[in-house]
Amino acid sequence: MSSASVDLRTTYLGLALHSPIVASASPLTGNVATARRLSDAGVGAIVLPSLFEEEIVAEELRISTALDAGAFQQPEASSYFPAMPVVPTVAEHYVQNLARVKAAVDVPVIASLNATSPGSWSRYAALLAAAGADALELNIYRVVTDPALDAAAVELAELELVRDVCRRARLPVAVKLSPYYSALANFAGSIVGAGAAGMVLFNRFYQPDLDLEELEVVPRLELSSQFELRLPLRWLAILRPQLPSSVSLAASSGVHGAEDVAKALAVGADVVMTTSELLHSGPEEVRSLEEDLRRWLYEHEYTSVSELRGSVSRVAAEDGEAFERANYMQTLRSWAVTG
Amino acid sequence: MNSSRNICVDGNEAVARVAYALSEVIALYPITPSSPMGEHADDWAAANRPNLWGGVPDIIEMQSEAGAAGALHGALQKGALATTFTASQGLLLMVPNMFKIAGELLPAVIHVAARSVATHALSIFGDHSDVMAVRSTGWAMLCSSSVQEAQDLALVAHAATLTSRVPFLHFFDGFRTSHEVSTVTPLDDDVIASMVDDEALIDFRSRSMSPDHPDVRGTAQNPDVFFQGREAANSYHLAVPGIVAEAMSAFERRTGRHYGVVEYVGAPDAERVVVLMGSGCGPVEEVVESLTAAGERVGLLKVRLFRPFPASQLVEALPPSVRAVAVLDRTKEPGSVGEPLYIDVRTAIDEAMDADELPFVTAPRVIGGRYGLSSKEFTPAMAKAVFDELAKQRPKNHFTIGINDDVTHTSLDWDKSFRLARPEGEFQAVFFGLGADGTVGANKNSVKIISDTTGAHAQGYFVYDSKKSGSITISHLRFGRRPVRSTYLVTEADFVACHQFGLLERVKVLDLAKPHATFLLNSPYPLEETWQRLPAGAREQIIAKQIDFFVVDAHKIASNADLGTRINTVMQVCFFALTGVMPTEQAISEIKSAVEHTYGRRGRTVVERNFAAIDAALEGLVRVEPLEFSPVPEAVGADGAGALTISQRVAGASDFVRNVTAVLMADEGDSLPVSALPVDGRFPSGTTRYEKRAIATEIPVWDPSICTDCGKCAMVCPHTAIRMKVFSPDALEGAPEGFLSKAFRSKDLSGHLLTIQVAPDDCTGCGLCVEVCPAKSKTEVKHKSINMEPVLEHRAQERERFGFFSNIAELDRELLPHDSVKGAAVLEPLFEYSGACAGCGETPYVRLLSQLFGDRLLVANATGCSSIYGGNLPTTPWGYNAEGRGPAWANSLFEDNAEFGLGIRLGLEAQKRAATSLLRSLSAEVGPALVSSVLDATQEDEAAISAQRGRVADLKKQLSRLVANQGGSGGNGTGDIARMAAHLLVLADYLVDKSVWIVGGDGWAYDIGFGGLDHVLASGRNVNILVLDTEVYSNTGGQASKATPRAAVARFAASGKGTPKKDLGMIAQSYGNVYVAQVAIGANDIQTVKALLEANAHPGPSLVIAYSTCIAHGIDMSQSMNHQKDAVRSGYWPLYRFRPTEAEQGQPFTLDSREPSMPVGEFIGSEVRFAALARAHPDHAKELADLLQKDVDERWHYYQQLAGVQRTVVHEGPPGGGEAGTNGKGSDGEVPSEKES
Secondary structure (H helix, E strand, O other), X not given: OOHHHOEOOEEEOOEEEOXXXXXXXXXXXXXXXXXXXXXXXXXXXXXXXXXXXXXXXXXXXXXXXXXXXXOXXXXXXXXXXXXXXXXXXXXXXXXXXXHHHHHHOOOOEEEEEEEOOOOHHHHHHHHHHHOXXXXXXXXXXXXXXXXXXXXXXXXXXXXXXXXXXXXXXXXXEEEEEOOOOOOHHHHHHHHHHOOOOEEEEOXXXXXXXXXXXXXXXXXXXXXXXXXXXXXXXXXXXXXXXHOOOOOEEEEOOOOOOHHHXXXXXXXXXXXXXXXXXXXXXXXXXXXXXXXXXXXXXXXXXXXXXXXXXXXXXXXXXXXXXXXXXXXXXXXXXXXXXXX | OOHHHXXXXXXXXXXXXXXXXXXXXXXXXXOOOOHHHHHHHHHHHHOOOOOOOOOOOEEEEOOOHHHHHHHHHHHHXXXXXXXEEEOHHHHHHHHHHHHHHHHOOOOOEEEEEEOOOOOOOOOOOOOOHHHHOOOOOOOEEEEEOOHHHHHHHHHHHHHHHHHHOOOEEEEEEOOOOOOOEEEEXXXXXXXXXXXXXXXXXXXXXXXXOOXXXXXXXXXXXXXXXXXHHHHOOHHHHHHHHHHHXXXXXXXXXXXXXXXXXXXXXXXXXXXXXXXXXXXXXXXXXXXXXXXXXXXXXXXXXXXXXXXXXXXXXXXXXXOOOOOEEEEEEOOOOOOOOOOHHHHHXXXXXXXXXXXXOOOOOOOOEEEEEEEOHHHOOOOHHHHHHHHHHHOOOOXXXXXXXXXXXXXXXXXXXXXXXXXXXXXXXXXXXXEEEEHHHOHHHHHHHHHXXXXXXXXXXXXXXXXXXXXXXXXXXXXXXXXXXXOOOOOOOOOOEEEEEEOOOOHHHHOOHHHHEEEEEEEEEEOOOOHHHHHHHOOHXXXXXXXXXXXXXXXXXXXXXXXXXXXXXXXXXXXXXXXXXXXXXXXXXXXXXXXXXXXXXXXXXXXXXXXXXXXXXXXXXHHHOEEEOXXXXXXXXXXXXXXXXXXXXXXXXXXXXXXXXXXXXXXXXOOOHHHOOHHHOOOOOOOOOOOHHHXXXXXXXXXXXXOHHHOOOOOHHHHHOOOOOEEEEEEOHHHHOOOOOOOOOEEOOOOOOOOOEEEEEEXXXXXXXXXXXXXXXXXXXXXXXXXXXXXXXXXXXXXHHHHHHHHHHHOOOOOOHHHOOOOOXXXXXXXXXXXXXXXXXXXXXXXXXXXXXXXXXXHHEEEEEOOOHHHHHHHOOOOOOEOOOOOOOOOEEEOOXXXXXXXXXXXXXHHHXXXXXXXXXXXXXXXXXXXXXXXXXXXXXXXXXXHHHHHHHHHHHHHHHHHHHHHHHHOOOOOOOHHHHHHHHHHHHHHHHHHOOOEEEEEEEHHHHHHHOHHHHHHHHHOOOOOEEEEEEOXXXXXXXXXXXXXXXXXXXXXXXXXXOOOOOOOHHHHHHXXXXXXXXXXXXXXXXXXXXXXXXXXXXXXXXXXXEEEOOOHHHOOOHHHHHHHHHHHHHOOOOOOEEEOOOOOOOOXXXXXXXXOOOOOHHHHHOOOHHHHHHHHHOHHHHHHHHHHHHHHHHHHHHHHHHHXXXXXXXXXXXXXXXXXXXXXXXXXXXXXXXXOOO
């Protein structure tokens, strides 16, 4: 018996994965060559970068407006660009790329849609299914700034979106949520009711920075830090016992080492998604993550991932209330010790 | 023929289809109105469309038409089937090779969209002056008079040239035929193939140059044989009319369409016949039909083959009964006994009579006349006047028709009310729109839908004004059961649409409506308010003509569908619904499929939004019952302030402006008589200020409380609509209430005030000023010191403020530092309110030039955007100051601008030498002290120039006295002194230094004018060259130039330009003594200011290459300064100055931009010219983008090394003793900061 014998197999969205470590959306997963390296390194599944609804719409409009600019405005120029060949749209490129990645890897490929509301674009869900996606991740990303819009209306619209996508995609759909819901436990249940096969906890909001010199908002992307795992850990632990066991849960954000993976599995994740670590250390990092995970499991006398999974969630935990209260006192104490 | 397979195309496309099918090599150069032929060919080649033999023609854009002709010649000598397309000056540049090609009996066709040759003015419009200028080259000349003919005779030309070996020039009228969209029966490939003489093709190939059977061509010959050699090919030319006739017969057998080398229509016993060629045949034929139906004996002889002139065929075709012939030429040949067609027809008839062939009952009287120059309308009324003239006892010869010549009295009168009955079932419509609203595109599409779907014959013709922003378009549509021959504008429309409410005040749209016509108006107002806001004239016409009046709020519908201002599909649906030309449901479905066709390739969003607008269009369409709103109240105008009337705008202007310019602005230039026009093409400066076009929907409004006086808003304003003035507080006396000003921050001008004022009627609303404003409110960051606000709320107030502002005196130029942005921005601009595109990247440089040197500036301007916004009538932005001084501007040609500018410099120096010599000769009379002070003046800065102007003014006073006192006394030398004084009086101003600038775009500098530019750079003369580098031919629609960067898409580089941009600056630097700067005003404005000052100060040639954003880049033009910043940040456009120095250890090259801090990919990703390729061919785009990054890295590395290189100018100074320029305060040579504050 050695760590090599530890069984890493898991199930996610009904898909049998040989490892719980999933490469979440990043430039690595969108590129055929690096996707293949991820697959070769043993990753359990690959989530493609998101197809952004806003991106599609904005690019189409921008190009169209630019091509029309100056057309038939003065006698010497009918327009300012050569005839555009019939070119694939952003979505078609995405579909083509999905097919290429799918052909290059031998693990499940999960397509990803980023959208905010039901709309005609949801045809892409069907397109992605047709192109060979094994599952779909629906990233609900929205900053609601309209003061006239109340929380209930927002949630209703989002549920409608989930329902619409699930119906059209005819694929298992995981919904990637933000942690900022007033009643997340309730909403998670509704999402399942709307047809979702799983949930990814959580997406990271793009938070632009402010340039104080220019007083301008500037885009600034920071990779996740290990600290960020705490929030998903907590909610996985809470939601795991509340949701049917058939509902898949994925941990995302702040997974940097095998111990992070183990923690997420322990609180009930079926898979653990990582991006930052892979971007930082390369696709081959999957291999060492898995080796480390095996070693950890072996050293802690687990023979499989399924054994560990959910062992520390609310029901399994000795003190079920601890996670719900966020163990406020303990946190303060640890501060006192380290500080 | 089966009309269901008809197509709807314009003349250019119809011709290009044939030429493409029959060519292996197509060498091109863009020129209006022929450019679309080459563009079609390029598009088809990019899509791998095969020619008749299954190959894809090799399409190559050359550096000029001369280059295209050279490449054509070479391809022909090598036995390839080759063609080109051109017009006007382009054709003239081909002349040397045309002589060669014809002399060598090489079969070829040049298709010409015939256009005026520039004379007293450039004109892009149509006449035969270009083709007539090449009639001696030996090419056969075949003329088409309609779109159908242009297609058919293109084939005849290609067929006949192979058989005859004589090259063919196939021409048709620029715009009228080249740009008219018309229903045409297309040619099947098998028809085209069957017209090609295979034996002749094999012969042609076997004659080609080959080392396998070598020979020598292009020899030099001596007096012994040249002449005989020239006559040796006679039989080939003599055979051409027969060959063309045979080709036309063959064509008729295959298609049923009959053509003759000449063709007569009309009464068989006609006594009066008009002879002409081209699109003018249309109205003449209509009149002949009408008159013969009424029993008149008239006829028309169409000439199709002009060279070799088919004299005998022409005489035979005329009815023997003919008594009077009028030959109409669409060209003018000053000094000749008559225009070319007239002379030829007259000679043919005379020769026939001389030969005693007695073809006519009596010798016909032959007169000649000119018509239609530069697309001047030629109508049935004018044709009728010519027939009427022929009926007179003594008809006028050498007449003109279509104008009022009140000077030499050549013109015939015509009855302007004369109208022909329109053909049964014909429908005529006119649409008034703005360039930006998509009206023309939608109408082209409607013509096509009607033609394709209903089987009707349709015609569309489109008229534009000469502005690139806020331009008005008028679409003229006809459709009916018969082919439309009416090659003139619609004057009695069944349907009139006005797509923009504001146009009602600028154009009398209902003048073109016939009684009971339908009028569709896009109105943002409720029904009753719409009626009240209509100009009174429009309301009266609606009632008087009993017009069926409908309104729709198309902007609201388009906006609800997220289409912004693109109202075209909404208006199109309403048009179909109101006219009933086809069932509305069917029309909607056709419009949708057209939308799908046009936008489908761009993605679903645009398609779906258009569908939404189309579906909602009819909801808002309402009939207005005018009588409901009677009695007619006073009109309140389109907005509270209303647009200014023309007479308000020109009040107080010169007689010329009021009597001529104002008429042109009112679009009534056709009514001006000959006497109103300058005899030599000179026009007054500073006339755009009378335009007051009021086209902006939002204008910038100043908040002085947070202004930092930086001047950036005024510095980037493309239309000089943001004005800055610094003045002493007493200037505010009488200021309107609320007039804004603030304390001007300046050490030297303490106590002065600053006002930044928008010219509300001249602003285009591009928003650049707001974008560059660095002053943000502390309490609300998005509020800047200048902010866009709705024009309707601010126009009246800003108008009043601007009126007061305009009368505040300009600050003395000497008080301002010129080498700072803040200082330069306050200098009076002498270039204002051009018609350039909103957000134009070129005009800020041009305006800055006028600020720095305007009162002593001479500009040679290459043809292109800058010559169009700079000098296209009715007005010019080049102005003058309170002393009457301002830039003297001229455009010669496209290709010769550097040489032209050098010539101006040489002329200036000659005048200065003459003035100096005269001054010395008059030393005793004007005083040696004044003479030496004038001649020794340094003129190194504004103060010195001002002092010199003072001395010259003193001198001129003395000279005037000398002329007055001694003039006319004669003898004893006093007369000589008076004469010398008189001569010096007109030359004395050249003792004050002038600044000569040669301005043009990259098409000129990098391509067509490069040879001359290079020579001027090498001349060592003191000229300054400003290249407005948009990296593409902007004026003619985005064709690639050698300035186009690698990886960008442009016309003739549809799959991305594969080669890097030419480094013009480095070429210039190789001379060592040329000042060179590369600038980008949006990235580093102070570097731009310094570069212009240094270039001017440099005593030899200077070259400033200015990055100019353009709509051809595919960017949001309100962000164009940010694109400039990114261009520099990414290293795509490094800023540098190369300052030749005579110091021994000089390091002349200075990099003024920082090391690239962003990847080029990030910059190019934001511009559609690059991004379009990434979508179409992602792998290829990536490959090119990587190469572009390498280009940029390599160039940066190279420039960095150059920045340390020592180089010493060994040159002694410019030949010819050119004066040193003046640079104000000059430059300290330090690298200007990218963030001047």
